[in-house]
Amino acid sequence: MNVWSVRDLTDHVKALLENDLKLAGVAVRGEISNFSRSTNGHCYFVLKDENAQIASVMFRMQSARCRFVPEDGMKVIAFGRVSVYEQRGTYQLVVAELKLDGLGELYAAFVQLKDRLAREGLFEEARKQPLPFLPRRVGIVTSPKGAALQDMLTTLRRRHPGVDVVISPAIVQGVEAPGSVIAALRRLFRLEVDVIIVARGGGSFEELNAFNDEALARAIAACPIPVVSGVGHETDVTICDMVADVRAATPTAAATAVVPDRAKALRAISEAQVRLRQALLRRLERARERLGALEKRQWMKLPGRSMERHRLHLDRLDGGLLAGIRRRHEHARMRLDNVEQRRGRITPARLLERMRARFENVEQRRLRVSPARLLERARARLEALERRAWRRLPERLVARERERVQRLREALAFATTRALERRQADLRHAAARLDAMSPLKVLGRGYAVCRTIPSGGVEGGEVVSCVAQVTVGQELEVRVQDGSVGVRVRDVVPLGEVRAATDAVTA
């Protein structure tokens, strides 16, 4: 029997395994366990299923290419070769490439990166910058050839033609995509735009995967200008979407998010103007109503009432005159009343004049500081304000308001005229009554005023009211209604002495 050395046996087994073409490049399905990574980057783990296991190693160079981080429990497909590790006397799988089995490698990588960045706080709401309401310049990172760009330009034009747009072209698919998009972003920083859209049209998970790249996500997170991400369709969510300041479901939605709808904004401004005008008109209306109410009240307190007082005064005078004349008459001697005597030099005409003057004086004084004057002033101010307002109001509103003011003015003027007319009428009546009682009218009824004639022929001698004032032979002036008569005293007969003389007088 041949006796092998350990070395020889091992070599034989090694040659058997390593020269077997079937084992030269194998794909093995199993579950990872006991995974560890050495300091120099080599990965050591066990690949197992229910019944068996195999030690595995993935050297640094190969494990660096792995797009996910292998973990215990992961179901993988390992591509590699079988080899023998002589020193240990074990065989192992030297893994060249590791792929996730069933779940999808890309997707797992995506989930892992998402969790990691979330833990770092890159998706936090608080980090997200608000978009400017009305940007002057919008930057778009996208493929210059895709339909997405055209859709965005159409939307921007429609919503707000006034905005400047700068397109920073990039490759949006494949291995070069992340680097290209980052470079395109950086170019936009240098140009100074107000907001950036990063966009590409729809595609498969693999096609959109460039936007799950870690470096790109970090570049967007660090971007000082607000970024709107519009990648793929509604249901596609990439890491860029999560890290951007605003996520739009599609490129078109991104364009919508970035500028206001100009037509709608202009309508809102018109509405604001209408509301301003209506509020001002309401305010003026209220002021006008208050003024109107005041005017109504004040009119009742104006001269009308004090007119009462004056009228009473005049009535009293009337009564006095009448009583005096009646008294004289009862004595059966024609004599003017005391009032007339006392007022000697004051003629009835002058008395009337004085009364009239005094009445009008009072009237004027009242008007100078009257509530009417104050109301006039308030009204003038109100109208001045209204005129200011009207300059800003559309024509038909102005016309309507003018009409109203005109009507109010007319009402005011009417009330003024009426009051004035009333007062004038009252004055006329008072004057007429005074006139009726005037001594002049008494003269018209046949009574006469007898006066002495002063020496020198100057007018205005004494009124003769007693027989003692005259002597026989004296010349007197007798005033009748329409003139005077010069007479000479024939005889003087005191009352009661000569009945015949009295009878003659009263005949």
Added chain:
Amino acid sequence: MTELATEFDTLSYEEALSRLEDIVTHLERGDLPLEASMRRFEDGIALSRVCASRLAAAEGRIQKLVEGEGGALRLEPLAPQ
């Protein structure tokens, strides 16, 4: 008609709009004295004009950003597609 105050011309669209909204609310409350109401109204109209003029800016340009030699940037008109 005299031109209204241009003190609002330096405001951004957002600022002007925000102030306009404040004034409308205030004026609609109706509790201001008459002279103050008048002034607010005029300010409001001036602000609304500022907002409208910002929106009514002429048509914007659409351009492509291109990096040339040595990293120099320039803007080119976008070719019609």
